[in-house]
Amino acid sequence: MSTVDTSRPSAVRTGDPATLAAFRRRDRTRKTLLYTLLSFGLLVMLAPFLWMGLSAFKTTEDLTASPPVWIPTEWTLAHFRDLLDVLNMPLHFFNSTLVAVFVTLGNLVFCSMLGYALAKLNFFGKGPVFGLVLGALMVPMNLMLIPKFVLMSQFGLLDSYAALILPFAAGAFGVFLMRQFISSVPDELIDAARVDGANEWFIYWRIILPLVKPAMATLAIFTFMGSWNNFLWPLIVTNDPDKYTLPVALATFAIDPTKSEGSNGMLMAGAFLVVLPILLVFIALQRYFTQGIATAGLK
Amino acid sequence: MAPITPAGSDVSSGPPPENDGHVTAAAERPRRPRLRGRLGTQHLAGWLFSTPFLLLFGTFMAFPIVASLLMSFTDFGLRNVTDPLAADFVGLDNYIELFGDETFRRALFNTTYFVVVGVPLTIGLGLVAAVLLNSGIDRFRTFFRVGFYTPVVTSIVAVAVVWRFVLEPRDGLIAGVAAEFGWTSPDFLSSPTLAMPSLIAMAVWRNLGFPMVLFLAGLQSIPTEVREASRIDGAGAVQEFRKVTVPLLRPTMLYVAVITTIGYLNVFEEPFVMTGGGPADSTLTTSLYMYREGFDFFHMGYASAMAYTLFVIVLAITLLQLRFLRDKTR
Structure with missing residues (x-):
């Protein structure tokens, strides 16, 4: 999907050098924040699937272990x-x-x-x-x-x-x-x-x-x-x-x-x-x- | 075959390019009278092309809709499954019983709870995701979009089974994360107060990709000039969002709200798999109650009355939404 980037003021696109440098710096912080938020969201969205995929291959000991085991210590097809x-x-x-x-x-x-x-x-x-x-x-x-x-x-x-x-x-x-x-x-x-x-x-x-x-x-x-x-x-x-x-x-x-x-x-x-x-x-x-x-x- | 090239692989592409611009000449062409002579065959062809759909539609939709209404005025039970015409007419008895039914009122309340909390959350978070994805992300856009949309395509039964385990108080995912911080997880699905919010959380998680994709398409159709004009006029990001983005997304919002509300009003799989309607009927929804009355106890006349009552409610809410969310700028 092609998009028109609407997030930058026209000053940036026309290339006024003074505002440009300041804007780039602010833009970088903004983007880091954005990617962090999105990545966190994605993790929440995919966590149940990851949990399902990992749990299906865990041994029963791993499944009931306390503290929890995230990555199977031993992969099994028993289930x-x-x-x-x-x-x-x-x-x-x-x-x-x-x-x-x-x-x-x-x-x-x-x-x-x-x-x-x-x-x-x-x-x-x-x-x-x-x-x-x-x-x-x-x-x-x-x-x-x-x-x-x-x-x-x-x-x-x-x-x-x-x-x-x-x-x-x-x-x-x-x-x-x-x-x-x-x-x-x-x-x-x-x-x-x-x-x-x-x-x-x-x-x-x-x-x-x-x-x-x-x-x-x-x-x-x-x-x-x-x-x-x-x-x-x-x-x-x-x-x-x-x-x-x-x-x-x-x-x-x-x-x-x-x-x-x-x-x-x-x-x-x-x-x-x-x-x-x-x-x-x-x-x-x-x-x-x-x-x-x-x-x-x-x- | 004639040299016809199929329209490209892009679904959104319109008619094939080689035919552009010739549409307006249609009225004056000399062969028009000959075509009019063929309209008789079009009547026949039209009906022949409609027949398969109409047969299936008549059998599995039109007839059941009428039959359902008739059944709601009878004492249709298990014995009538083999002998439908032997059901006795009982007038409005089913409806009268329904409005005095404590459990039905409980189910209605639970469904309302699910819709009133779930729909705004689903649409709101879908909008947030769409706005984030549309604010200058160039890398991994597709990746994020696919990830957020994934739960929508997966089987709701499978997802409900997974979430039941995610929410399990001892070995579940949330309990595991809580344990890493030294906390203990509540028993979400066995608690009358937490069970419904848990189902809502799952529904929001599963469905927010749908409004997200629609809002994303809507956001991309907002012209850059409109946004720039609002900036030049001194609007901040929040003001731009409220005064430009939201009003222009109104048609999308209406469509998403109607579809999501109808879906949530019929919520069935989540409570069926995750809680069975419990604890203490706290997650019993109207669809689940109808299923129980109709197919566990075979009170089919009663269940039909319930189905019709729900249909009227869905219809009323849809019409209200169409009225209140309509594009007022036109």
């Missing part, structure tokens, strides 16, 4: 092994990934389709449909939980992947985002294609989608992350531990004292395994994250 005995982490990892992939694919296809229709097609009922999308943005998830659960039970879909995927396969925010981006594609391009005899599907698939790839990337990242971290709905529709996603598996383990009492090492190992994949994705794609929020207000 990960113990955790794998209690929780089928590879299966939960697979469940989370499968659900997140299909939810993301669903959003990419369905949201961009409706986004295209709302941005570029004139059809009867377009206004009300867009109204529905905007309205859906405002309604909190909790309102629909109970009827949705009953519906899934009626469909015989409790404890199925379908129950985890379908309710999230087309989000209103995705439609809103795609409509905004597709609106910026020039009409000439579409008109020209129509004159050349292209049908609407061809225009959507071969012209629009390639042009809005960056927006699709942003939508994909946020949808995947949202699905990966989703908790309440998977908690409600799954009873069978074999269908648990990672957060549900971790939470049910963590809140059951008969399983997790006194096993902070295992809990940290579990949290570490849940956090790590999304953290790596975030660090690799952080540019898209911050741009996505800044341009579309996504969360």
Whole structure:
């Protein structure tokens, strides 16, 4: 992100020598203070993660030592092994990934389709449909939980992947985002294609989608992350531990004292395994994250 | 395929450059009548493109919203999960019971506490972080920004599990730091007075990256001339912040306040994982109480009445915020 430095008075930029030297000195003190403050803030922000990462590899003696041991005296994978005995982490990892992939694919296809229709097609009922999308943005998830659960039970879909995927396969925010981006594609391009005899599907698939790839990337990242971290709905529709996603598996383990009492090492190992994949994705794609929020207000 | 170049990798970039400047000619082109003839196909195409979304929307949103309202007037219970139509109509009984329910009032109070303290802290600290990052930092900017934003992307369940351990009175991180100074740490999550502030602290820590990134974008869009003009007029740093920065960030502030408030009003995972609503219901939130009534005891009619009451509260607060935080300069 490029910025205009607004913190220096114009005297510095125009280069008056007397003020310049004094300003440089003051500027250095100011910057030291600034970096100190920011570094302290960063330490507080990252401390729980560091604590998690270190604790997951500590021996039980180190974990309960008094005075506390910060860096493990001996690095161990024992907690990960113990955790794998209690929780089928590879299966939960697979469940989370499968659900997140299909939810993301669903959003990419369905949201961009409706986004295209709302941005570029004139059809009867377009206004009300867009109204529905905007309205859906405002309604909190909790309102629909109970009827949705009953519906899934009626469909015989409790404890199925379908129950985890379908309710999230087309989000209103995705439609809103795609409509905004597709609106910026020039009409000439579409008109020209129509004159050349292209049908609407061809225009959507071969012209629009390639042009809005960056927006699709942003939508994909946020949808995947949202699905990966989703908790309440998977908690409600799954009873069978074999269908648990990672957060549900971790939470049910963590809140059951008969399983997790006194096993902070295992809990940290579990949290570490849940956090790590999304953290790596975030660090690799952080540019898209911050741009996505800044341009579309996504969360 | 036609020689179409995808817009660059930059999300914020607008239309591809080769098409700039041709938009205004659209009205006079000779092929316009032919296109109008094709509007019939646009109706069909429009609906075909809308169908998948509308089907999912109708099934998993529109229908449940209506069903939820209907259920709130019935005694819907566990047996009705398999036989929904057998639920009996009980009129306003659920709502009447709800307003006399001591526990619900407690949950409402706790949620209000969480929102009233948590939202301003989250937004305030997010703003502070954004202002610090925007005041002439050139090195490590991205580094700091990524670091402050990291908690937002991580699983709230995992983070809550970690914080439970951080706050543990014997082996936790805070207890460890306190021990280095020869102090002892209180038992945060077992204390009725400290449990809620602990959850709030965690929520603020987890969420402040979101307003920070939005404020940062907002700050960068404030023109240099405006700041310089205020300096020339003799404004100090504090005055500049109050009279220039804050008013110009108002639209961002509104958006952040609405989104954060809605999120905090529905707070669930933190108490679910960290305290289970205790001690002595001191962290029982409305969402957690609704979950318990609906899915532990299967009082689904009652829980639906609760969900609707909460929805009305959320709606009212959102509308109030839109009214009071609206950009008054226009």
